[in-house]
Every structure is written in C-alpha cells, then in structure tokens.
Amino acid sequence: MNRTTISLIAGTAALAAITGFASLTAPGASGAGTAKAAAELPVERTTLLCPQPSTSDLADTSYTSFTPVTKGTGGDGTAQLRSATEQSADGTGDSGKTDGKKSGKKKAGKPKTDKPVLTPKEPGKPVTGDTSGSGTPALVGTAEGRFAPGWAVQETTEVAAGTGRGLQGVNCTAPDTEFWFPGASTDAARTDYVHLTNPDDSAAVVDIELYGKDGALKSTVGEGITVAPHSSDPVLLSTLTDEKQTNLTVHVNVRSGRVGAAVQALDDKVGGDWLAASTDPAGSLVLPGIPKDATSVRLIAFTPGDADADLKVRLASPSGQITPAGNETLHVKAGMTTAVDLGAVTRGEAGSLVLTPTDKSVPVVAALRVVRGKGDKQETAFIPATSPVGTRATSADNSGKGTTLSLAAPTRTAQVKVTASAGSDGGTAVSKTYTIKAGTTQDIAAPVPSGLRGTYALTVEPLSGGPVYAARTLAATEEGVPGFTVQTLPDDRGTVAVPEADQDLSVLQR
Numbered sequence: 287m288n289r290t291t292i293s294l295i296a297g298t299a300a301l302a303a304i305t306g307f308a309s310l311t312a313p314g315a316s317g318a319g320t321a322k323a324a325a326e327l328p329v330e331r332t333t334l335l336c337p338q339p340s341t342s343d344l345a346d347t348s349y350t351s352f353t354p355v356t357k358g359t360g361g362d363g364t365a366q367l368r369s370a371t372e373q374s375a376d377g378t379g380d381s382g383k384t385d386g387k388k389s390g391k392k393k394a395g396k397p398k399t400d401k402p403v404l405t406p407k408e409p410g411k412p413v414t415g416d417t418s419g420s421g422t423p424a425l426v427g428t429a430e431g432r433f434a435p436g437w438a439v440q441e442t443t444e445v446a447a448g449t450g451r452g453l454q455g456v457n458c459t460a461p462d463t464e465f466w467f468p469g470a471s472t473d474a475a476r477t478d479y480v481h482l483t484n485p486d487d488s489a490a491v492v493d494i495e496l497y498g499k500d501g502a503l504k505s506t507v508g509e510g511i512t513v514a515p516h517s518s519d520p521v522l523l524s525t526l527t528d529e530k531q532t533n534l535t536v537h538v539n540v541r542s543g544r545v546g547a548a549v550q551a552l553d554d555k556v557g558g559d560w561l562a563a564s565t566d567p568a569g570s571l572v573l574p575g576i577p578k579d580a581t582s583v584r585l586i587a588f589t590p591g592d593a594d595a596d597l598k599v600r601l602a603s604p605s606g607q608i609t610p611a612g613n614e615t616l617h618v619k620a621g622m623t624t625a626v627d628l629g630a631v632t633r634g635e636a637g638s639l640v641l642t643p644t645d646k647s648v649p650v651v652a653a654l655r656v657v658r659g660k661g662d663k664q665e666t667a668f669i670p671a672t673s674p675v676g677t678r679a680t681s682a683d684n685s686g687k688g689t690t691l692s693l694a695a696p697t698r699t700a701q702v703k704v705t706a707s708a709g710s711d712g713g714t715a716v717s718k719t720y721t722i723k724a725g726t727t728q729d730i731a732a733p734v735p736s737g738l739r740g741t742y743a744l745t746v747e748p749l750s751g752g753p754v755y756a757a758r759t760l761a762a763t764e765e766g767v768p769g770f771t772v773q774t775l776p777d778d779r780g781t782v783a784v785p786e787a788d789q790d791l792s793v794l795q796r
Contacts, residue, residue, distance in 0.1 A: 324783035324784060324785045325783070325784050325785075326781040326782070326783055326784075327358060327781060327782060327784050328356050328357075328358050328359045328434070328435040328780060328781055329434050329435050329779070329780060329781065329782055330430065330431065330434055331428070331429070331430050331434050332428070332429045332430075332433075332434040332435075332437045332460070333426065333427065333428050333460060333461060333485055334367075334426075334427040334428075334429075334437065334439050334458040334459060334460060334546075335370070335424065335425070335426055335427075335458055335459060335460070335461055335483040335485055335545075335546030336349065336367070336424060336425040336426075336427070336439060336441045336456070336458035336483075337424050337441070337456065337481035337483060337518065337520075337546070337548045337550065337560075338422065338423055338424045338481060338518055338520060339417070339422050339441055339443045339454070340422070340443050340445060340450075340454070342445050342448055342450070344445060344446040344447055344448060344451075345418070345422075345443050345444065345445045345446075346416070346417075346418045346443065346444050347416070347417045347418070347422055347441065347442065347443040347444075348414055348415070348416050348417075348441075348442050348443075348683070349367060349403055349404055349414065349415045349416075349417075349425070349439060349440070349441055349442075349458075350412050350413070350414050350439065350440045350442070350682040350683035350710070350741055350743075351365065351367060351404050351406050351412065351413050351414075351415075351427070351437070351438070351439045351682060352406075352411075352412045352413075352437075352438050352439075352680060352682040352707060352743035353365070353406060353409040353410070353429065353432070353433045353434070353435070353436060353437045353438070354409065354410065354435070354436045354678065354680055354705075354707075354743075354745050354778075354780070355409045355410045356409070356432070356435040356436060356780055356781075359409075359431065359432040359434075359435060360431060360432060361432065362431045362432065363429070363430050363431020363432035363433045363434065364405075364429070364430055364431065364433065365405065365406045365427065365428065365429035365430070365433035365434075365437065366402040366404075366405050366427065366428065367402055367403045367404050367405075367415065367425050367426075367427040367439060368400070368402045368403065368425060368426060368427070369400065369403075369423045369424075369425060369426075370423055370424040370425060370426045370483055370484075370485065370516055370517060370518050371423060371516050371517060402415075403415040403417065403425060406429075406433055409432055409433060410707060410708065410715070411707065411708050411710065412682060412683075412707060412708075412709070412710040412740070412741055412742060412743050413710060414683075414710050414740070414741060423518065424481065424483045424517075424518030425441075425458070426483070426485045426516070427439055427458065434780075435778075435780035435781060436678060436680060436745075436778040436779075436780030437778075437780075438457065438458075438680040438681070438682040438743070438778065439457070439458040439682060440455065440456075440457060440458070440681070440682040440683035440773070441455065441456050441457075441458055442454070442455045442683055442760065442771065443455070444762070444764075444769070445558075446764075449477055449552045449553070449554050449558070450477070450550075450551075450552030450553065450557060450558030451557055451558075451767070452557030452558065452559070452665040452666075452767060452769040452770075453557075453559075453665070453760065453761070453762050453769035453770055453771045454550075454558060454559045454560055454771060455559065455560065455683075455760060455771030455772075455773060456548055456560035456562060456771075456773070457562065457682075457773050458546075459546055459548070459562070459563075460546070461483075461484075461485055461486075461544040461545055461546050462540075462544060462545075462546070462547075463539075463540040463544050464537075464538065464539055464540065465536075465537070465538040465547040465563040466535065466536070466537055466538075466563055466564045466566075466567065466588070466590070466651040467480070467535065467536040467537075467538070467547075467549045467561055467563055467564065467653070467670075468533075468534075468535040468564060468586040468587060468588045468623065468651050468652055468653045468670075469533070469534075469535075469549075469551070469561050469586045469653035469654070469655055469668055469670075470496075470523060470534045470535070470536045470549050470551060470561060471523075471531065471532055471533060471534055471551065472496075472523050472524045472527060472529065472530050472531055472534060473530055473531065473532045474530055475553055475554045475555060476551060476552065476553055476554075477522070477524075477552040477553075478522070478523045478524075478549055478550065478551045478552070479520040479521060479522055479523070479549065479550045480494060480520070480521045480523065480536060480538065480547060480548075480549050481518060481519075481520045481521075481546075481547065481548050481549070481550060482511070482513045482518065482519045482520075482521065482538070482545045482546070482547055483513075483517075483518040483545055483546040483547075484513040484514065484515060484516065484517055484518070484543060484544075484545050485516065485544075485546070486515060486516075486543055486544065487515050487516070488515055488543060489512050489513065489514055489515055489542075489543060490512070490513045490540055490542060490543030490544060490545050491510055491511070491512055491513075491540070491541040491542045491543065492510075492511045492512075492513060492538060492539070492540050492541065492545060493508060493509050493510065493511070493538075493539045493540075493541060494508035494511065494521060494526060494536065494537070494538055494539075495508065495536070495537040495539065496508070496523065496526060496527055496534050496535070496536060496537075497534065497535040497536075497537065497588060497621060497622065497623050498529065498531040498533070498534055498622070498623055499531065499533065499622060499623055499624070499625075500622060501621050501622050502621065503526075503527045503529050503531070503534075504527065504529075505526045505527045507525065507526050508521075508526045510541070513543075513545055520550070523536070531623075532625070533584075533586050533623050533625040534623060535586070535588035535623045535651070536549060537590070547563065548560050548561070548562055548563070549561040551666070551668065553666055555662070555664070556657055556664040556665065556666045557664065557665040557666050557767070557769070558666060559666055559667045559668055559771050559772075560668070560771075561653065561668040561670065562668070562670050562773070562774070563670060564651040564652060564653055564670040564671045564672075565651070565670070565671050565672050565673045565776070566649075566651075566673075567589070567590055567591075567649030567650060567651050568649055568650065568671075569642075569643050569647030569648060569649060569650070570640075570641060570642045570643065570647070571640075571641040571650060571651075571652050571671035572602075572638060572639070572640055572641075572671065572672065572674075572694060572696055572755045573585075573638060573639040573640075573641075573652060573653070573654050573669050573670070573671050573672070574638040574669070574672065574692055574693075574694045574727065574755040574756060574757040574774060575638060575669060575690075575692035575694075575727075575756070575757025575758070575759060575772050575774065576631070576632050576636075576637045576638060576639065576654065576656060576669065576692075577632070577656060577658060577690070577759055577761075577770065577772070578632050578634050578635050578636050578637070578729065579632075579634065579658055579768075580630060580631070580632055580656050580657065580658055581630055581657055581658060581659065581660060581664070582627070582629060582630065582656070582657040583627075583628040583629065583630070583631045583632070583654055583655070583656050583657075584625055584626070584627050584628065584654065584655040585599070585616070585625065585626050585628060585639065585652065585653075585654055586623060586624070586625045586652065586653050586654075586655065587616060587618045587623075587624050587625075587641070587650055587651070587652040588618065588622070588623045588624070588650065588651050588652070589618045589619075589620055589621070589648055589649060589650045589651075590621070590649065590651070591620060591648060591649055592620050592621075593620055593646070593648050594617065594618060594619050594620050594648070595617075595618040595620075595643070595648035595649075595650050596615060596616070596617055596618075596643065596644040596645060596646075596648075597615060597616045597617075597618065597641045597642065597643060597644065597650065598614070598615055598641070598642045598643070598644050599613050599614060599615060599616050599639065599640075599641060600639070600640045600641075600642070601631055601632070601637050601638070601639060601640070602637065602638045602639075602640050602694050602696055602725055602726055602727045603632070603635050603636065603637050603726065603727060604635055604636055604726055604727065604728060604729075605726065606723075606725045606726055607640065607696075607725040607726075610628050610631050613626055613628055615644060616641070618648075618650060636692055636727045636728060636729035637727050638692065638694035638696070638727040638755060638757075639654060640694075640696045641671075651671060652670070652671045653668055653669065653670040653671065654668065654669040654670075655668055656668065656669060656772065658768045658770055659767065659768045663766045663767050663768065664767075664768075665767055665768050665769050665770060667759075667770055667771050667772045668772070669757065669772050669774065670774060672755060672757075672774035672775075672776050673776040673777065674753035674754055674755050674776070674777065675702075675746050675747075675748055675753075675754045675755065675756050675775060675776065675777055676748075676776070676777030677747070677748075677777055677778075677780070677781065678745060678746065678747045678777065678778050678780060679745070679746050679756055679775035679776060679777055679778050680743055680744065680745045680746070680775070680778055681743060681744045681758035681773060681775055682743050683741050683743075683760065684706075684732075684741060684742050684743065684744055684758070684760070685741060685760070686734055686738055688760055688761045688762055689732060689744070689758065689759070689760055689761075690729050690732075690758070690759040690761070691704065691729070691730050691732040691744055691746075691756065691757075691758055692727055692728070692729050692730075692756065692757045692758075692759070693720065693722050693727070693728050693730060693746070693754055693755070693756050694722070694726070694727040694728075694754070694755040694756070695722040695723065695724055695725070695726060695751065695752055695753070695754055695755075696724075696725060696752075696753070696755065697724060697725075697752045697753065698724050698751050698752025698753075699721065699722065699723050699724045699751050699752065700721075700722050700748055700749075700750065700751030700752050700753070700754045701719060701720070701721050701722075701748070701749040701750045701751055702719065702720050702721075702722060702746060702747065702748050702749060702754055703717055703718070703719050703720075703746075703747045703748075703749055704717065704718055704719075704720060704730065704732055704733060704744060704745070704746055704747075705717040705733070705744070705745045705747070706732065706733040706734055706735045706742055706743070706744055707735065707742050707743040707744075707745070708735055708742065709735050709737075709738045709739045709740040709741065709742045710739075710740035710741050710742070711739035711740030712737060712738070712739035712740065713735035713736060713737045713738040713739055713740075713742065714735055714736045714737055715735055716733045716734070716735055716736060717733065718732075718733045719749070722751075722754065724752065732744055744758065746775060755774075756774070756775040757772055757773065757774045757775060758772070758773050758775060759771070759772045760772075760773075
C-alpha cells in the first residue's frame with residue numbers, strides 16, 4: 287500500500303476517534319472514483335476546563351452548564367463537572383490518555399467518589415452549581431454522547447470587596463497547546479495570574495513569554511513550567527519579571543501535553559475580570575460587544591511575526607462603521623505590545639471594534655480593556671478578538687435582567703436566529719430571528735423564555751448572509767458599582783466534517 291492510501295486511512299481513523307461515526311468502506315459496485323461530500327456529524331466527547339475562580343473569602347461562584355439539542359445524537363450520554371484533581375469513576379482520569387507505552391494500556395488510579403459540582407440531566411435545559419469562599423479548585427468537565435455537541439459551561443464569580451471586587455466571568459474552554467493574551471499587566475496596581483489547568487494523565491510542560499512596549503521581557507522563570515497531571519497552577523506574572531509594565535502580551539506555549547489557560551486580571555481600584563485568549567493571529571480581527579455605556583476603552587495589540595502591522599481601526603455602530611476620532615490607524619511594531627486609549631468610543635451606542643490591514647496583511651492578536659462607571663465606582667472587563675459564530679454558539683448563564691447580547695456583521699448583512707432555552711428551574715424555550723445589517727453592531731432585545739425560573743441559555747445560529755460575531759454582557763450593579771463581565775461567543779464546534787470514504791482506493795495507487 288502506498289503512502290497516499292495510508293494517509294487516507296489514517297485520517298479517517300483519526301476522525302473516527304473524534305466522532306465515533308466515521309467509517310471506511312470498500313468500493314461500491316459502480317466503481318465511482320470520487321469521494322462523497324463530507325458529512326457533518328455530532329462530536330462524541332467534549333472536555334472543558336474551568337480555572338480556579340478566586341482566592342477571596344468574599345467570593346461566591348456559580349457554574350452553569352448547557353448543551354443545545356443537536357440532531358443526529360443518540361439517546362445516551364453523560365456529563366459532569368468535577369475538581370481537576372479527581373479522576374473518573376473507572377480510575378482512568380478525564381482524558382483517557384495512555385501511559386505512553388505502545389500497548390495503549392491506561393494508567394490505573396483510585397476512583398474518586400466526591401460529589402461533582404454539577405451533572406446535566408438533559409440537553410436543552412441548563413443546570414447550575416454553586417460554591418463559595420476561597421477553597422474552590424479548578425474544574426474539569428467531560429461530556430459524552432448527546433451532551434457533547436456544543437456543550438458550554440460558564441463560570442461567574444461575585445467578589446464583594448478587595449482587589450478584583452465586582453463581577454468576574456469566563457467561558458470554560460477546551461485544552462489546547464498555544465494561547466495569546468494581549469491586555470495583561472505587571473503594573474503595581476494589578477495582580478495578574480496565568481491559570482494553567484492540565485486535564486490529562488501525564489504532565490504538561492509550558493513556556494510563558496511576556497512582551498512589553500519594547501519587546502520580549504527577560505525571564506528564565508517562565509521556561510519549562512511543569513503542570514502535574516490533573517492539576518492547576520496559577521502563575522503570578524510579577525514573579526516572572528522585575529519589569530513593571532502597564533500593557534503586556536502573554537504567550538503560553540505548551541511544549542508537551544495540553545492545558546487550559548486564562549488570565550485573571552485583578553486591579554486595586556477598578557475591579558477585575560478574566561482575560562480570555564485572543565483568537566489565533568490574523569490579518570483582520572473583530573472585537574464584539576463593547577458596552578454602550580463604557581467610560582474608557584483601551585485597545586492592546588501585538589504581532590508575533592517579524593513584520594510590523596498597520597491596521598485600520600473602525601467602530602461598527604448601529605448605523606454603520608465609523609472611524610474613532612484621532613485613531614484612524616494603528617501601527618504595531620513586530621514583537622512589541624502596542625496600546626491606545628480610545629476613551630468613551632461607543633458614545634452611548636452599541637459597538638464592536640473592527641481591525642483590518644491598511645495594505646499588507648500581517649497576523650495580529652488583540653484585546654480590549656473596558657471600564658464602566660466613574661471615580662471609585664468603576665469596574666473592568668476584557669474583550670479579546672474572537673472568531674465568528676460559524677454554525678452555532680451558546681452563552682450558558684443568563685438572567686431575566688442584566689443580560690445584553692451583541693451581534694456584529696462587519697462585512698455583509700446577516701440573518702440570525704437566537705433561541706432562549708428553558709430556565710434551569712422552569713420555563714419554555716422561545717426563538718426569534720434578527721437581521722443585522724452590513725457593517726453594524728446591534729444590542730438586540732434577546733428573547734426570554736416564557737415563565738422563566740432560574741437561569742437560561744442563549745444560542746445564536748446564523749441563517750444566511752455574512753459572518754456574525756457575538757458577545758454576551760452580564761451586568762449586576764451592587765452598592766453603586768456597575769459590575770459586569772463580557773464573554774465572546776465563537777463557534778461551539780459541535781459537529782465535525784467526516785468524509786464518506788467509500789471510493790475505489792485503487793485510484794490512489796501510483
């Protein structure tokens with residue numbers, strides 16, 4: 287068998303491992319030599335990682351899990367969210383990885399019986415779990431079968447007082463091998479941690495690189511950090527360098543294994559929030575969902591390549607794209623973090639920032655630091671550049687009041703369906719369809735389930751037109767402080783394309 291044929295079989299086998307549905311069949315009687323179009327099949331297993339929420343004794347954290355109903359799934363499946371240090375009931379750990387030997391045998395371990403933080407009962411209905419105080423660990427969640435496609439888990443923390451007080455939120459995310467975080471800081475007023483969570487049975491080795499306004503910061507402490515199996519390490523950025531810089535880009539590169547990563551940015555005066563990773567470096571970026579009452583917006587950008595980037599800066603408003611006064615373009619030097627203050631750029635209207643190359647396209651990562659309120663009543667959140675919704679995206683934790691859904695269509699008009707799920711404690715799902723005009727951002731009046739009790743999920747599904755970018759803002763003002771958190775909504779990757787490889791393999795032999 288030649289190398290091309292082997293590659294086809296290996297690729298199909300890899301897809302089978304992901305979906306559980308892929309197959310490779312013999313040539314049909316017709317002897318057709320063309321493969322059939324790829325089929326979109328539901329994923330069979332999803333792993334999500336939630337970082338340790340807070341070290342404050344004044345923190346209350348809630349977790350909300352939701353899986354949209356997906357066609358093509360069977361009736362079986364399970365999902366649980368547990369401490370990262372726990373193993374699954376069969377003792378194999380959450381990842382199911384092997385011990386590194388070719389035999390493929392799994393590591394043995396003592397089963398744990400601690401109660402999970404939450405266990406979903408059925409797709410289409412959210413389920414919640416709560417913790418309080420400083421003892422909550424990082425969590426690892428695994429969903430299989432009907433619970434896996436599009437599974438979303440939201441972590442939301444209210445901190446009553448102290449550094450980082452306010453509302454902090456983050457989407458629990460899948461493990462990966464590389465992350466970019468423009469918007470971090472080692473300023474004296476900031477306490478920033480990179481949280482690294484390893485869901486697997488073998489150790490992960492991670493490098494953390496810091497880039498400031500003049501380039502890479504000198505540090506050897508961030509090289510070769512070992513994250514033990516089924517554990518989480520919060521790494522304080524100020525321990526990696528002696529330099530105090532207001533705007534940093536953090537690069538997390540995994541040498542071996544995989545981790546989940548997020549930056550917790552805590553400020554002495556203006557609260558704090560989670561900084562999620564920017565989408566992969568790209569020539570054009572969209573940062574959706576700037577609150578219309580934002581009093582200060584700062585853009586932080588970084589290009590990891592050897593070439594400088596020159597970008598057009600545009601605000602997609604409800605009436606179309608406009609140029610922020612005095613900030614028509616942004617020059618980003620190669621390997622250096624660039625920041626620019628845009629002020630109250632939205633001027634009381636919904637907005638998303640759109641970055642495009644002025645000439646040559648150079649890959650860039652970016653994020654926004656957003657402040658609401660004034661004086662000692664300020665609160666901070668972050669909006670990283672994100673990928674488009676694609677097929678479907680979900681925000682798991684929403685309330686009848688305080689939820690804002692922003693939709694942006696930067697290039698072409700798009701039609702979008704938004705579904706509000708049943709409530710976690712009761713209610714009936716409802717859907718509405720919206721048209722988002724080209725070049726605009728709309729803060730839509732998102733549907734609320736009838737008879738809502740508890741929390742609910744919002745699922746966004748583009749129906750036609752150009753790409754759609756989405757973000758959800760959750761607000762909760764307490765004692766005059768406008769607490770809020772913003773989560774972007776990239777595609778949930780609930781399905782995978784699997785080619786039907788029932789072609790005549792003889793055509794590949796040469």
